[in-house]
Amino acid sequence: MVTQSLVALLAALAVMGVTAAVSRRVDRVAVVDVAWGSVFVAIALVLAVVWPDPHSWLLAVLVTFWGGRLAWHIAKRSKGHGEDPRYEAMLGGPGWHAGAAKVLLRVFLTQAVVAWVISFPLHVAAAYDVRWWPVVWIGVAVFAIGVFFEVVGDAQLSAYRSRPRDQRPPVLDTGLWAWTRHPNYFGDACVWWGLWVAGALSLGWVPGLATIFAPVAMTYFIRNVTGAKLLEKTMSQRPGWDEYAARVPLFFPRPPRG
Structure with a gap:
């Protein structure tokens, strides 16, 4: 299971890394909310591809449906809006202006790790029958x-x-x-x-x-x-x-x- 968890962690970090780059480009930290569901989709799909079996693919389909719908819904709801006040309060300033290191650590790395921890049932499902x-x-x-x-x-x-x-x-x-x-x-x-x-x-x-x-x-x-x-x-x-x-x-x- 250790290998499955490491692969899942890499998938989560990759998605949040790309999201951080997009966030910096548009100067809006709240785009991380759109990526939240996508992190789980990436983890489930990578596990199913690397360790394919009917169980892992069933879970991947379920997670993809849930995470894809959530990402689409949040993207649609937040279109045209500015920075989320929650992140300004969390960072003590307006988004990336609060400091790149602080944003990366408190928002993107934290959410990658949290998603990885919550997805542990998917890790064990890929490791055992x-x-x-x-x-x-x-x-x-x-x-x-x-x-x-x-x-x-x-x-x-x-x-x-x-x-x-x-x-x-x-x-x-x-x-x-x-x-x-x-x-x-x-x-x-x-x-x-x-x-x-x-x-x-x-x-x-x-x-x-x-x-x-x-x-x-x-x-x-x-x-x-x-x-x-x-x-x-x-x-x-x-x-x-x-x-x-x-x-x-x-x-x-x-x-x-x-």
Whole structure:
């Protein structure tokens, strides 16, 4: 498995290296968000090409669908926008003007390493044979639930934003957004729990438990650090938010309440 992990690390560094060059050229650090999904696609495809078997290729197809859609969605959403205030706050200045070393270390290298760590279920899947194929399909089902929440949640949010401001409520509280305040982030967590089940747990208890840190870390970060909690700092300023937050859970869905 050591060799598979080293190859995955090289793939992650290569994608983020190219992204850093593009970012420097356009003077916008936030382009790294577009590359986030692409890093996982590169890791999965490289592992499947170097260590080809039906299991690795199945995981590569799943990751490519998820990562490709995510990259396209973020690129479309961020088109025409300037630097993301999150990165200005993180770097203490406007993008690359804060210093190339700081940007490379705090943004691009950090995200490459984080993606590499989260992709560990893919590393072990390339190194070992499947023990329980039914578990693979359970993982695929969990992955599909996650993709459903992401795709439908993003579509409902886009439809909401396309309406004139004076013709839409201040807070989106219908569809999946009546079940959870962050269906897209919940879906993202399900995607990686599904990939862990299909990729690592299907190999046996030892590979599964040895890599459970990957979906746990992803869930923690998108819920508490870079995702839901961070977004709520600005969303909570909207009229009607307190009432919405009181009846709709932050992350894990539940049926709507009156």
